[in-house]
Amino acid sequence: MLARLARWLRLLGADTLYDPALGGAAMLARARAEGRVMLTRDKRLRTAPDVLYLESNDFRGQLREVMRRYPFDRSKAGLSRCSRxxxxxxxxxxxAVVRRVPAFVYASNERFAECLECGRIYWGASHVERMKREMERIGL
Ligand SMILES: [Zn+2]
Incomplete structure (x- = not known):
């Protein structure tokens, strides 16, 4: 349910676990064990400590709620953490990426980064520009 929010938080550089296979109680236990805040749309958890209940249904509103409550450094957004x-x-x-990205991407970008886990390649301009546009749209 919060998959899109999780991808965006990662793109913004936040250490974000997302595991739809975990139930609410297991997720909360893991969050507490690892010193994390659990983000949820489950009203039953609204008043639990270490939980941020999200009012919004869409990821932009959710992102706004998270950033308002837990502002974090976004200076490395875009090339720091794998969204997947x-x-x-x-x-x-x-x-190193010449044969792994489309030619136009290679030609128009100077900086590239790789996820050593899944092999996905990220590049500067387009990811970062898209993210900035989205942040402006959200009002952050
Ligand atoms: Zn990855």
Whole structure:
């Protein structure tokens, strides 16, 4: 239910676990064990400590709620964390990705980073620009 929010939080650089297979109680236990805040739309958990209940149904509203309550440094947004698996990205040289990204991407970007877990390649301009536009739209 919060998959899109989780992807965005990761793109913004926040360490974000997302595991739809875990039930509410298991998720809360894991969050507490790891010193995390649990984000949920489950009203029953609204008053629990270490839980942020999200009022909004859509990811933009949810992102706004999270950032309002837990502002974090977004200066490394875009090339720091894999949106798919939450791992930290490693910067790689252009030559390392020449055959792994579309030619126009290679030609128009200087900085690339790779997720060593899933192999996904991220690049500067388009990801970061898209994110900035989205943040402006959200009003953050
Ligand atoms: Zn990954």
């Amino acid at each position: 698996c939450n791992c930290m990205l490693v910067e790689v040289g252009r030559e």
